[in-house]
Amino acid sequence: MNETRSTADAAAPGPDGYAPVDHPGVTVPEDLRRWSVNWPAYTPVDITPPELRAEALARHVPDWATDGYATPDLVRDWEQRQAVALVPFQLDKRGWPLHPQGRTGRTGRNLGKWGESAAADPIVVAGSGDERRVLLITRDDIEQEAIPGGMVDVHLGETAPKALVRELLEETGLDLRQHTAVILGQDLVDDWRNTDYAWVASTSALYQLPATVTAVAADDALDANWYPFGSLDQLEDAVAAAGRTLYAAHRPLLQRALDHLAK
Template sequence: MNETLYAPVDHPGVPVPENRRCWSASWPEYTPVDISPPELRPAALAQHVPGWVVDRGATPDLVPDWAERQANALVPFTVDARGWPLHPHGRTGRTGRNLGKWGENAAADPIVVAGTGEQRRVLLITRDDIGVEAIPGGMVDPDEMVPAALKRELREETGVNLTDQQPIILGRQVVDDWRTTDYAWVASTSALYQLPEQVTATAGSDAADAGWWPFGSLEQLEAAVTAAGRTLYAAHRPLLLRALEYLNQK
C-alpha cells in the first residue's frame, strides 16, 4: 500500500475546472491533495486527540451520526455511498481535513457596526493564525447554541460584551475558509450588531489586534485595510457585503 503523501495545510489544491466541480460530473482521474496536519493524521489520532478535535475517526465513514448532522446542518449536504460527506459547493482540489469535524463545522461570525453615514465603522480583528483582518468569530462549541456562540466569540476575541443585545441574523452560508477540503468545511451564521458609537476593543484569544475600520462600502474598507499594510480576509467579504446590503436598505 502506498503511503499517503501530505501537502502543506495552506496548499491551494489541484485546479478544478468549473465543469468538473459538481460531484455528479465524472472525473475518474481526480487526485486531490491531502492537507491534513500531523495531529489529524491516522497515526496521531490513534494515540491521542488534540483538545480542539471533535471527530476521532481518521476517515469520515467512522462517523456514526451522519443523518442527525445532515438534519441539523446550516447548509444542506449529501453523504456518498462510502459514508463520506461531500462539500456542498463541489470539489475543492483538496482532501483530508484541517478542521475538528468531518463535514460541516458550524461557525458564528458577529459583525459589529458603530455609527451611521460617514461615521460608520466595523469592528475587525487581526487573526493570529494567518495575519489578516477578519470578522471576530469562530467555531460553535459542542452543545452550544449559535446566539451564545456569537456573543462568546465576540467577547473572547475583542473584549466587547454585547450579551444584552439581540443581533439581526443576516444569513447562513458556506464560507471559503482556508482549511476547506472536499470532506470538511465551514458554514457560518453571520449576525449584525448595531451600536450608536464605537466602544473599546482589545485583542483577546485568536486575535493579534482588534480595531474599528471605515465601513461606508466594501471598497472603502478594503482601501483602508490596504493603506494600513494589511489584507482583508477574502472568505469574509460576502458576509460583510451582506451586512452592507442590510444597512443600506434602511
C-alpha cells in the same frame, strides 16, 4: 489550530503523501466541480496536518477536534448532523460527506470535524454616515483582518446566538449579551481550511452600536480595530492603508451587512 505557511511554501505533497495545510489544491474546472459529473482522473491534494492523521489520533485527539476519527466513514451520527446542518449535504457510497458546492481540489481535513463545521461571525458596526465603522480582528492563524468569530461548540450544546456573543467577548472584550443581533444568513464560507470532506458554514449576524467602544484583542486575535465602513471598497482601502489584508472569505458577509444597512 494555528499552523500556517506562506504561499511560497505551499509545495507539492511530500514523500508521506501530504501537502502543507494551506496548499491551494489541484485546479478544478467549473464543468467538473459537481459531484454528479464523473471525473476518474481527479486526484485532490491531502492537506491533513500531522495531528489529525491516523497514527497521531491513535495516541491523542487534539483539544480543538470533535472527531477523533481518521476517516469519516467511522462517524456514526451522520443522519443527525445532516438534520441540523446550516447547508444541506450528502454522503457518498463510502459514507463520506461531500462538500455542498462540489470538488475543492483538496482532500483530508484541517478542521475539528468531518463534514460541516458550524461557525458564528458577529459583524459589529458602530455609528452612521461618514462615521460608520466596523470592528475587525487580526486573526492569528492567517494574520489577516477578519470578522471576530469562531466555531460553535455544538458538542457542548452551544447555539449560534450564544457562540456569537462568546466569540466577541473572547476575541475583543465586547460584551453584547444585552444587544439584539440581526441574523444575516447561514452560508458556506470559502475558508482556507475547506476540503472535499470538511468545510465551514457560518451564521453571520449584525450588531449595531451608536458609537465605537474600546476593543481589546485576545484569544485567537492579535489585534482589534475599527475601520471605515461606508462600502466594501472603502474598507479594503483602509485595511490596505494599515498595511494589512482583508480576509477574502469574509467579503461576502461584510457586503451582506452593508446591503442590510442600506435598506
